[in-house]
Amino acid sequence: MIKAMKFHFEKLINRIAEADNQEKIKENETILMLSMLGLMLLLAAVISGIIGTYWQERLIMVVIVTGCLFCCGLFMMLLIRMKQDTRLKTHLMSMALLLGLLATFVAYYQRVTIIFWMIFLIMIIMSNMMIQRTLFYYMLIAGILFFPVSLLYYPIASIQIDDAFNLALVAVLSCIIVASIVTNRIYQQILIKKSAIYADTVSQKEDLNQLYDDVVAHQQQLKAQNELLFLYNTQIEANQERLEFLAYTDTLTGMPNRKMILEQIDLMIDLNKENPHHFALVFIDLDNFKKINDSMGHGAGDLLLQQVTARLRKTMDDKDLLGRLGGDELAILIRRQISDEKILGYTQELLNLLGNPFRLDDKAAIITASFGIAIWPVDASTSGDLLKAADTAMYKAKAMGKNCVQFYRKEMKTEVLYKMELENQLIEAFEKEMFFVEYQPIVDVADQKKAGFEALLRWEAPDRGLVSPAEFIPMAEEIGLIGELGEWVLRQACEKIREVREQYDIDIHIAVNVSAVQMKRPDFLAGVKAVIRETGTPPERLTFEITESVFIGNMAQAIEIIRDLKDFGVMISLDDFGTGYSSLSYLLQLPIDVLKIDRSFIAQIEKEEKNNRIIGSIIEMVHGLGIQVVAEGVEEIPQFDFLKDKHCDWIQGYLMSRPLGDVAMAEYLLQQRDKD
Structure with missing residues (x-):
């Protein structure tokens, strides 16, 4: 309770010190005085009851005085909560205080004359704490009236010093101490605020002085700028020639532009x-x-x-x-x-x-x-x-x-125009979804009923017919379209795997070509995985066919991407083996599952013995590395027999089947299933 009272008084004191106008000061000091005087009157009621009983005063007198003091104190506490004008509150507070003093005067003046006038002195001191003089005037007039009355009715007053007197004296002295502390705190806070105001004033004065110095400095600077204006104009004219020079010069190399x-x-x-x-x-x-x-x-x-x-x-x-x-x-x-x-x-x-x-x-x-x-x-x-x-x-x-x-040469213009027109048609074909995919079977040599497929992108231009992939794929790489095209083909392959599974209850494996340019795109891995997840395709049903060009430039990065794909479940096939710079020792570093022997080797089977020995050696050595072999471009029976004799795993070519459209592929799958 004491902490709460202390917090309440501290809050009121700070409000008085921080108030920025007299109305707020008057309002807060009135609340402070009501709080202090209300507590004092309540305390006085308690002390009155104690000393009245101790002195064996008449019970009715003790009850009246104690009740009067208690009611006056309670009334002041209620005034704090009431939303009344500050001036009216001050008058009501002064009247309640006088009523309490009057009750004390009538009951105990003869016994505690000195204490009564000490109380009166406290009230006068406390009234001086307020900016408003109302309470002070009330106390002054009451003092003038009480004094002659006391002389008239109590010409001779005695002082009875006993325990009750000492209790009253201690209470009065305590009130004097509290009043002095509160007064001191108020003026401390006011002094702190005034000191802060003074410091702000000094700071503002310093700022004004600095501002004045800045103005003077700017005036001097302006004067100097005016003096340099003529020089600047001269320099501008001189720089005009420099600007003309820069207009015709490349800033990076210093050469003509x-x-x-x-x-x-x-x-x-x-x-x-x-x-x-x-x-x-x-x-x-x-x-x-x-x-x-x-x-x-x-x-x-x-x-x-x-x-x-x-x-x-x-x-x-x-x-x-x-x-x-x-x-x-x-x-x-x-x-x-x-x-x-x-x-x-x-x-x-x-x-x-x-x-x-x-x-x-x-x-x-x-x-x-x-x-x-x-x-x-x-x-x-x-x-x-x-x-x-x-x-x-x-x-x-x-x-x-x-x-x-x-x-x-003049014919070059025609070639360039042809290329530009083809590029425009390629972009238009992609936007209008004019591409389609055919699927060429890759057949198991040992069991020809088993077959996978390679997805082959096709484009039939309106005025040109079928355009060779060898012509439009490099063009797509050059104009930056290969990433979108590659992702589209992959999505078609994934959807085909799902479609065949749902319609025919057959699980097929599809190989998709991935170009070096496509694979080096920063978003390649994320895009591939997103398509596979979106279509719900089992990754193990896919093979990515890459060429040796993937490893040119940054082999370590390419191998890292391939390992990531393999960890995801996709198989990797090295396409066109034998046409680039690969060697068998080179294959040791590559994390591949399948190797495709280029059709240029297959075409020479049974024509050159040296070629036959090379193919046989490749198959044997690659099998030793745990890699399967696919021979592409197989078109003749002797080629098939030779590859079967050399234990080649898979063959692909017109001998087994041409690339198939959607309908032909469905018929092929049904025929293979019927053979079972």
Whole structure:
């Protein structure tokens, strides 16, 4: 209870100290005085009952005085809760206090004269704690009235010092101490607040001084800026020439940019209009530059471009102009009139020069480039057309295997247009779902009733008919569509496995081709697993056919992806074995389940003894590694007999079946089941 009272008084004192206007101060100090005086009157009621009984006063007198004091104290406590005007509360509080004092005066004045006036003194002191003077005036007037009355009715007062007197004296002294403590706390809080206000004032004054200093400093700075304005204007004029230079310069390499190259071509055309002299434009594109950016970062790519241009400049003729068209595309304007043979020899020398390794962040990088050459005015009459012709020749160089030089020929334009049209049709075919899948059986040599299938993507273009996968698959890889196509084929295969199971109660195994480009995509594994889970396909019913190109570049990463697929349940088959760089020792490192011997070996069976021995050795050695063998491209019975004799596990080819559509595949499966 004492803690609660202390918390209540502390709260009221803090409110008084923190109040920001007089009305709030008056309201809170009135509540504080009501709390203190109410407690004092309740305490006085208790003490009155004790000393009245002790002095054996009349019972009716003790009850009246004690009751009066208790009611006055209780009334003050109730006033705290009442929602009345602060001034009215103060008047009611003063009246209740006077009533309590009057009761004490009438009952005990003769016995405790000194204590009575001490109580009166306490009330006057406490009334001075308030901003409002109402209580003080009440106490002052009461004191003026009580004094003559006491002289009139009690001219001679005696002091009876006994236990009751001592109790009353202790109570009064306690009230004096409490009142002094409360008064001290109030003024302490007020002093703290005023100190904080003073500190804020000092801080604000310092801020104002700092602001004034800042204003003065800004004025001085403005003056200095005004003085420099003329100088800046002069510098702007000087920088105008610099800006014009930058408008024609590539910031990374410091070479002329596309705009300057085209303007220089236009200038050459204007100079040679009346007396035409041939000049050449060489379009250069760095092969596989994106791989440098992806594997080593764009910083390494920028450094490579700087080193390439620096190396070319050292070897080029001073009369020629080297520029950067953008990205990894460069151009050389050969302004000299030289023969096509010399141009070819000159550009071939530059091409060979780029074949030497570059150092990028302590790592060696080897790149190649494709060169396309166009001659003015033979191949084009304007700068834009000349650039397009050289660009077309460069793409032809890329199509021929990259790392070579090609002169522009008019038929190239037709080829480029054909390729562009085919690319557009390929994208449209994917968007409109114009692809379909055929399934070619892969038959068990020992038990020809058992067969799996290979899913083969087909595309029938509206004006072209069936387009060879050898033509559109590389194109899909080049334009970034192979990932979506590969995922679509996988989904078709998974749905086919489920469809056959549901309709014919037959469990089939399907092999799906996965390209190196598709497998190197960051989202490859997540996409594959998502499709298999969504279709509810058992992973062990799938085989992914990969080629050796998957392992070129980052073999460790490729092996890690394959192991992840195998852990998931998918089988792995190495396709086209014998056409790349694989060796039997190389196979020891590859976590594969099946090896497919390329059709070029199968076609030579029974024609070359050396070829037969190679195939036999491959089958025997691969079996020794625990890997199954599939022979693809089997079209003749002697080929089948030879492979069976060599214990080849599976065969695939037209001898057993052509690729089958959905209906033909269903018939094939039913025939195989009927044979059982």
